Amino acid sequence: MFFPVFTSTENWREKSLRWLLAGVACTSLATLCAIMLFLFAEGLPVFAGYSPFSFFLGKFWYPTSEPPEFGILSLIAGSVSVMLLSTLIAVPLGVCTAAYLTEIAGGAVRRVVKPFIELLAALPSVVIGFFGMVVVAPFLQETFDLSTGLNLFNAALMLAFMSVPTICSVAEDALFAVPRSLREASLALGATRWETSVRMVLPAALSGISTAVMLGMSRAIGETMVVLMVAGGAAMLPGSVFDPVRPMPASIAAEMAEAPFRGEHYHALFAIGLVLFLFTLCFNLAASFISERYRHAGSSEL
Numbered sequence: 001m002f003f004p005v006f007t008s009t010e011n012w013r014e015k016s017l018r019w020l021l022a023g024v025a026c027t028s029l030a031t032l033c034a035i036m037l038f039l040f041a042e043g044l045p046v047f048a049g050y051s052p053f054s055f056f057l058g059k060f061w062y063p064t065s066e067p068p069e070f071g072i073l074s075l076i077a078g079s080v081s082v083m084l085l086s087t088l089i090a091v092p093l094g095v096c097t098a099a100y101l102t103e104i105a106g107g108a109v110r111r112v113v114k115p116f117i118e119l120l121a122a123l124p125s126v127v128i129g130f131f132g133m134v135v136v137a138p139f140l141q142e143t144f145d146l147s148t149g150l151n152l153f154n155a156a157l158m159l160a161f162m163s164v165p166t167i168c169s170v171a172e173d174a175l176f177a178v179p180r181s182l183r184e185a186s187l188a189l190g191a192t193r194w195e196t197s198v199r200m201v202l203p204a205a206l207s208g209i210s211t212a213v214m215l216g217m218s219r220a221i222g223e224t225m226v227v228l229m230v231a232g233g234a235a236m237l238p239g240s241v242f243d244p245v246r247p248m249p250a251s252i253a254a255e256m257a258e259a260p261f262r263g264e265h266y267h268a269l270f271a272i273g274l275v276l277f278l279f280t281l282c283f284n285l286a287a288s289f290i291s292e293r294y295r296h297a298g299s300s301e302l
Contacts, residue, residue, distance in 0.1 A: 043271035078245030085156035094167030121165035129229030154233040163216040174208020197289035214287030
């Protein structure tokens with residue numbers, strides 16, 4: 001199904017190009033399959049000596065104790081809580097910025113604002129993490145009288161800062177794709193620009209906006225350096241947004257260099273990577289499903 005079918009009228013250049021594109025597509029698929037197999041091969045052996053129930057529902061992560069404890073419930077809770085809080089912050093900012101650029105801002109303003117938004121996406125994550133440590137953490141600690149400013153809220157703010165450009169760019173493309181005739185028809189019927197944007201444009205672009213949200217969530221749950229620097233590093237179930245947490249990517253990055261090769265700790269970290277991979281895979285599949293569903297719904301309504 002991945003290889004092209006040729007006709008007698010095609011010349012050798014067209015055939016070569018089609019074979020090349022088919023080969024690139026198959027290479028991408030093969031690479032993804034190889035990564036999945038590698039994660040399964042290195043992660044599943046931990047369950048030979050440790051029960052899946054204790055691994056997924058255990059509250060304590062003490063890989064160097066005797067006997068070691070590999071409960072990742074606190075790590076999952078840290079990742080999910082940081083992702084959800086950052087999404088609550090980033091989605092309104094990203095979608096509203098995209099709506100402003102497409103529906104309100106003039107061409108001159110758009111040419112100035114859009115490059116700055118894209119520049120945010122190009123910032124290295126270690127720079128954003130450094131900003132969270134040096135500037136945001138002391139501010140939170142002094143403002144809210146906390147024991148430490150390296151906590152869940154700090155990590156969510158920095159991840160939202162990173163997710164806004166992705167959400168804004170994808171949502172802006174979706175809003176630009178809405179036919180201009182829909183806007184003109186709504187305005188001709190007496191609707192204001194605000195009513196046209198809220199009741200006509202945004203529902204018509206809901207497919208792309210949903211995809212933007214899912215991509216932003218995937219970015220948040222898979223980010224490593226920022227959460228390693230500003231989340232606090234405490235493998236505990238958070239009781240509030242100001243508690244330190246340790247998301248799954250931070251545990252992998254912090255401990256992989258110290259884990260004995262092919263040891264139980266090593267396999268447990270790969271099992272965490274497998275869980276993280278399945279999380280991001282589910283988000284991307286959900287984004288694809290939502291995009292197709294709303295696209296078909298929008299087409300039938302039009």
